[in-house]
């Protein structure tokens with residue numbers, strides 16, 4: 001669970017960059033494919049960056065996240081988008097969406113692949129026939145132990161951040177808040193790297209057709225790292 005401290009500095013860290021880039025690539029892909037969703041659900045929407053991009057494209061957007069702090073920040077940007085605080089493992093909204101998204105390695109926050117598969121089954125049910133589920137996943141090549149970095153926060157507080165690899169399929173993001181040399185707060189966010197073949201099979205078992213599973217959205221430039229997955233619920 002993301003603490004309030006982490007939620008408040010999430011965009012300050014510059015992590016809004018990823019959904020912004022992804023959002024532009026997603027819009028470009030939809031334009032190329034002439035996909036015109038009328039409704040979208042962004043799972044684990046965080047501060048709502050992708051929701052706002054999709055809404056700006058004329059889509060009726062909903063977002064959800066486990067963290068009340070993230071949703072509070074998302075809601076502060078305006079009231080046109082409806083948000084919910086929920087766990088995507090059990091989340092089953094009423095109605096269906098033409099597009100469901102889940103980005104920013106949110107699915108890597110789910111340790112058990114069986115729970116990821118449960119999310120896929122749920123998403124399949126609330127994706128409209130002919131609709132798409134687009135998400136990203138950490139690629140094990142992309143995550144290595146980083147040098148810690150620091151940034152000034154408010155009132156002389158410093159934020160310290162480091163990413164480490166405590167195991168072959170594990171990633172840990174540690175965030176600390178210091179006042180002078182005094183540690184005020186520490187939080188560790190743990191992520192799991194899921195094996196791409198297993199994810200692909202779980203998607204197929206859930207009913208989806210895998211359109212693309214690559215280091216880029218179809219037609220976009222390769223990133224060399226993150227997996228971008230496009231899955232389709234076929235028309236019946």
Ligand SMILES: C[S@@+](CC[C@H](N)C(=O)[O-])C[C@H]1O[C@@H](n2cnc3c(N)ncnc32)[C@H](O)[C@@H]1O
Pocket residue numbers: 001002015016018019043044045046047049064065066067070086087088089102103104105106109110
């Ligand atoms: C790295 S952030 C990405 C946020 C946003 N998608 C973005 O790209 O900026 C991961 C998000 O996943 C959310 N999250 C983690 N586990 C979740 C769960 N079980 N259900 C819903 N959201 C979850 C966290 O609260 C956090 O906001």
